[in-house]
Amino acid sequence: MDKFFSKKYRDRCRKSLESGRIMSMFNEDCICLECKDKEIKDPRYEEARDAEAEEVKKGKYNFKGIGK
């Protein structure tokens, strides 16, 4: 997680992360809230979220996501 918090720019849109950042549900990208909104509208978002929840249930907290 060190890399996540030390990052200065969003992986996806390359803008400043000053206004907030969040981990992508699809992969390990660090994205802004704007990109997160787009992600939630993705038809595969639920699939990605469920897959992550399943991994966490198994005790795996380093799930890399289902991929974009």
Ligand SMILES: [Zn+2]
């Ligand atoms: Zn963004």
